[in-house]
Structure formats: structure tokens, C-alpha cells
Amino acid sequence: MSAPETIPITLTLNGRALRASVAPATMLADLLRDHCGLTGTKIGCDQATCGACTVLVSGAPTASCATFAWQTDGAAVTTIEGLAANGALDPVQEAFKAKSAFQCGYCTPGMILAAKALLAQHPSPDRAAIRDWMSANVCRCTGYQMIVEAVEDAARRMREAPR
């Protein structure tokens, strides 16, 4: 018997059910970008190193370039497109916007989702913890300081206006 050509999967993508049939080698990043048209997820190094492709899989920051699509069967996947609700930006997005914590913007979706995951676990991280956590993602433009400040600002926003 030959291996099945595609694998049927069901996941929750940005709050909605998604059924898909994916080839065994299809990466989550490709499913999102090529099949779902969610191009906010960016591919940088394609080696799970730079963090540009970070999405949340059941809340955990995950390199979508190095995760097979079938691995997300049954999981909840959040991409940058899934953060803003009813036209209102998420507090992390608000903070990155207010602090201009981006330049070219290519790493920004991954950075915002990484920060989102940090703040979900640690609502009041100190600066050292932010630097440490955000070191999973490369930003070649900003020099990081304004990103660290944006994460601090996001934490403040989330404490003041819990969602």
C-alpha cells in the first residue's frame, strides 16, 4: 500500500474552523501563505532561526516554516491576521504602532506574536525577561530597544484594559 498523498486535517485558524487536505511535506507557513492567503506570516531564514514566521499554535510561539501543516491538526493557530478583533488592534499591535517599534515591517508579525505569547504567560515581565524572550526573533532594522519598549508598553496596556 502506498502512503496517502494528502492528509486531511482540521484546525482552528484565527478562531474559525479550517478543513484542509495537505501533502505530508507541506509546511504550516505554506498552508497559511499559499493556501489561505494569509501573507502576514513571513518567511525569512526558512530554518526556524530568525522568527519571522512565528505563529501561535495553541498559544505557543511556533516557527511555521519548520512545522508540518499536519502537525497542527486539532490545534488552534493564530496568525497576525487573527489578532485584531472587530477592527480594533490588539494591545500589542497598538503598542508597536504607538512606539514605532518596526521599520521595514518584515519581522513585525513574528515579533508581535512572540510578545503576545510572552505577555500571556507573564503579564508584567521585567526588561531582562523581555530581552531574553524576544531574542528568539531577529530584527535587523530597529536595534531592538524600541521593540523592548513596545513590549513594556503592551504589558501596561493589557494590565490597564484587560481583554
Added chain:
Amino acid sequence: MNAPIRAIGTAAPRVDADLKVTGAARYTVDIALPRMLHAKVLRSAHAHARVAHVDARKAAAMPGVAAVVTRDDLKGLNPTYGYFIKDQPIVALDKVRYIGDMVAAVAAETEEQAVRALEAIEVRYEPLRTVATIEDALAPDAPALFETPAPGIVPAYGTGASGFRDPAKNVCYRFCYTHGDPAAFARADHVFKDEFRFSRMQHFHLEPFVTLARVEGGQIELWSSCQNPFPLRKELARVFDHPEQNIRVHVPFIGAGYGAKNNCKTEPIAVLLAKMTGRPVRFCMTMEENFLTQSQHAAILRLETGVSKDGRFVARRSEILLDAGAYSDASPLVAEKAGYRINGPYRWEHIDSRCDCVMTNTTPAGPFRGFGGTQASWASESQIDMIARRLGMDPVALRKKNLLKLHEAYVPGESGMDSDLVEGLDLVCREIGYGRGEKTKGRGIGIAIGFKDSGGVNKPAEAQVKATTTGGVIVNCGTAEIGQGIQTAFTRVVAEFFACPAERVSYAPINTDVTPFDQGTNASSAIVVMGQALERAARDCIARILDFAAAQLKCKPGDLRLENWAVIRDNQAHPLAPLIMRHFGGTGFEFVGRGFFKPEIDHHAPLEAKCVSWEIGWGAAEVEVDEETGRVRVVKLVVSGDAGRAIHKDACRGQDEGAAMMGLGQALFETMRYEGPELVNIAAAKYRVPLASDLPETFHAVTQEQGHGPGPFGAKGMGEAGMLPVAAAIANAIEDAVGVRITSLPLSPEKVLAAIERKRSTS
């Protein structure tokens, strides 16, 4: 009266913020067309070899393959490209010249099919001896990368400067600059000779080199990550012998470049495959391929500097050797800049500089943030510190004694400094606490002043501003948004002239058919070159509006001013929309203004036109050196640039901080490691770039607004300067801390420890 509407210098978010924080910003990498094919290239595993035989017949018959390009498919084309020297082939012709040189390309239905087809291409190489380093390439018996000179021209120079093609074997270009009398050296009390080495970085832009091309009905249309759409159009017209009016280049958001995205990369192959197949072709490189496409220039810099015993700079002779890699790319221009900037912002009686582009069998080197200024500032600012210590002088006092004054000409025939250099120096000294506090063992402070001319050379730019019936304003110019925030800066500048809220101004996408000409988004030129064109375009548009309104109101245009889309006359506001519709009808009208800027040709200026502006990066570092391990920890880093006038303060600060962290990586650890001609740390996981965890405990950029810039409202270009002083400031701090001088980058623990041990054994 209401307070005037202010658009510049406010804290409002960047105009691209919403798109970029929601993932909606569209880059070339995100664009797809129906029936699109995917291109992949076969790269040479040999550093230097004759290509004896290429057979792609098997590959062409593989599943999903639509076309294969080998050298046989280049007939009838001008198959090479490059800035000045057209030496880089679309795919290898007779030889391959570095590991990664492109040999063949495939377009297939999927990337996987393209990759599999590449494996079926048969190539027979006849390996040649390789030259991996500058020294190898200059050895008398070195093999030549090019047996015959490639076509290309040398730029025109004015007084004191000159350029030469192929002055020696494996040297594709030489730039020389001299002024004053060489006899000045005899008047110097001391002449110090020092040699510095500069290692090369990869740009590490996260968006790869990418092009989507289609050729339909004789029209070439492409979306590209290239930051210079108009030069790209011209180059493609030449390569394909295709009329320029039938080549259309779109440039969406660019996922950064730091210099890398200046010239042809993926475009010729994508266009050729699209032409052959009649289908859209996307050629998107991987990050590893970025490493094999472009790098910074490694360099050897030899400085011979004459000073008087009281610390006055007298004369400097410089010999700079740049590792250009396998193809010339922008190397001649980088040589010009390194050779021209090596004397720094100081006063000299005599200068004699020479910079050679040395060809090696390694990744081609090209533009990189700082553009030769980084190499020059590293060597010059290191040596100035060394000289101060040798003379027993304070390094800051020595600099102050020799710095050019505000408005003082850089060299004879040049424009004057448009920043007060001492003001910036005092600022970073204050910020770092220079000369204050007790000296702690193992801790030291270093200062450096990075320097470059900015705005490009003799660069023309044209801009268009149009205003709609209801007062919407559209900026149309060729400056690409590559992260620097130019959409924000330019829409605010125009809003300020129109005295309207910044939200009323939008930035048109770049399409070479309709966008006015621009030479490229580079050299920190946007605000000082395009910015001047844009200022004129805005004023031209406003003049047309006031002329129209004056005719309607039966007064003189000079009696009117524009504010919030009304004309104001004697404190009475006349809304423009009704005036326009009354005259032009209910469907309305658009007022269009144009503006042009170009520096004058000036044969007395060394580069044939006076430099538009000068970009200065003041830097100060405090380090702690572990004398047991040689490890250097940057405790505090302060950089400062002069924005002249900061149109958007956060964008300015972000540029300098990003540049400074790039400089910190270069100073401490970041380098492309070659073993022979092989790049061994090619993958993202092996090549170390600065992360948030590398941030110094205290780190910030201070944006000065000295107000002397030639751009709108006194603005100056910035974004490169923050990088320029960092490596030298850290090396200077290391000497201050532990008394050893490292003259080669990176300042690795091994080098520092070896120097400490050498010092211990000799003292």
C-alpha cells in the same frame, strides 16, 4: 486664530503602522499571479573553474519544468550586468568565479520540481586555481579572474580625484584622491604608520531577493524588491535590448536591504524565464542564496599619518584594499567613497588616498550601509585614538583641535560641513560620562566620529504632488519604503507645506511608467535630494492652487495663503472645494505640481559636484573587558546623528539605534567566515547577528536637530551614520580599559586575550 497645523516633529504614528502591525503590508514576496511558475538556480560548487560543458536536456524534460536557462539561451542578449563594469553574467558563460555563482536556471510549476530539475543538469567543470583573499589575489603568480576586461566606464571626476579601470591584475578599479603638497609630510613632527583590517558582514535582510516577472505582448512587467527601480529598468533594457517604455517596474514595500537591494539580482533570470515561457515567473532566493549574492567589503587599510608635536593633523597617505569578491557590482563606487572619506571630518594640509577593488573568488561585495565609510571610519578613528595616546594627549581634545568647523569646506572645492562637529562630540561625551568618575580596572570609555558624504553624487530627482478637489494630496515620487519611514517623512513634509493634517496626504505606489524619475533609494539621499524636489513640487502645486483661487476671488495670489484646504485672505477662509466645482464643474479637478532637484556640475569639486550633505555619526562606548577570557562586554553605548530637523523623531531614533546595533555586531562577533574560498557560516543558524539579548545594559540614540541640513525645514539624511563610529569607539574603549589595541575586526575574545597576554609577557 487657530494654532497652525503641524505635521512634522509630532508623535503621531508612522503612516505604514497599521499595515505593518496587522500583517497587511504587501511585499514582493507576497504577490502571486495566475499560472505563475517558480524559478530556481543551479549554483557552482567550484570557486573558480572553466565551464567546459552544460547539458540541460534531461532537466528540460522533467515533470513540471517549463523552461531551462543555460548560457546557450543568452545568445542575442547583452548577457552581463553591473553598476559601472558590466562583468556579472546572467548565468555562467565561460567560467564560474565563486562558490554559488549561478550556472543555470529552471522555471517549473512548483519550487520542488524546479529544485529536482536542477539536479538533472549536467555540468563539467575544469577547476582553476583560486584566490580567496586580497593577498592571494595580489600575489604575482595569482590566477586572473578575468582574462579580458569587461565592458564598462569610469565616472568623470573633478579636481584631485581620478579613477582607473584594471590598473593591476585582479584589481578592477582604482580610485585616487589628493590635495595639497606632499612636502607637508616633512613638516610633520611624527609620522605614524598603522594597518587595519575590516571583516565582512552579510546584510541579513529578512525579505530575500525576489522578483515576479511577466512578459506579455512585448511588455515586460515586474515586481521587485529592488530599491532602485529606474536604474533597474535601464539595466534590463540594455540586457534584453528591450525598449524602456515597455518595461514597467513596481516596487512594493521592501523587507529591508541595508544596501543589498541596489542592482540586478533576481530580475534578469526571472524576466528571461518569463519571456521563454510566456508565463509569470517568480524567483525568490533563500537566505543561504542571499549570502551567495551580496556582502559587505572586507578591507585592509594602511594609513600613514603625519602630525605636529602639539597634535595638529598635517598629512595622511592612505592605501585601501577592498575585497570586491568575484564581480565588480558597486565596488568602484564603494572604492570612491572609502578613498574619499578616509581623512574624516578633519583639517589636513595634504591628503593622498588610493583605494583598490581587489577581485577574489568569493561572494560579490556591494553596497552596505555606510558604503565604504564604515571601513574608513573604523581605520581612521582607531588611528586617531592611537595617535592621541602616543602623543600623551586626550583623544577627544586631539579631535577637537582638528575637526572642521561648521560650514568649513571638507576639502578644496567641496561643500562645507552642515553639522557642528564639536556640538555632537560634546553631546556623546556628556552622555557617556567622558572624563568623569574614577577609572575602574577593566573598564574603559571610547569615542569615535563616523563620517560620510551623503546624498549621492550629482544625483537628480523629480517629484510630483497633486491635490484633488476635496483637498486630498498625493505624493508621487520614486523613493522606495524600505523601512526608513520615507512615506511618513514625505507625507508629513508635504502636509506641513499644505498646512493640512498629515492624514490628508497619501503616498503613491511606485510604478516606473507613471512615477517621476529617481536614481534610487540609497546614500541617505531621500530627504536631502528627493526632499528638495518634493519641496519644490509642493510649492509648485500650491502656487497653482493660489493662482486659481486668486482668479476666482479677483485678488493677487500673494494676498492668499493655503490652510486646511481653504485659501485665507485677510483672516477670512474661502473653502476650495466649492470654488473648484464652480469653475471646473461638479466632477472637480486636480492641481498638479512638479519639482526637480540636482546639484550643479562643478569641475572644481573632486567628485564633479559638491556633496549635498555630510552625515556624521558620533559614538561613545563603555566596555568591561574580562582580562582572563578576553571577553568584551559593552556596558553602555550611545550614538548620535544629526537629523538637521527630525520629521518623525521615532523613525530617526530607530534608524540610528538599528545602525548602532549593526555596528555592535560588526565590532564584536558578526563576520562571514571563509575557509579558503568557502563560506562556512552560510546559514542563519551559523551566522550570528545581534539579538535583543546583545543589547548593552544602557543603550540609546540621541537625535540632534542642528537645523543646518539642505532638506526641507533643515532636514538631513540619516540612518547610516549610527553604524559608522561603533567599531572604532569599542576598540578605543578596549584600549582605555586594558591598554591593548586591536586593529582587526571582529574584536573577538581570542584576539583581545592574545593581546593582553602579549602585553603581560612584554611588561
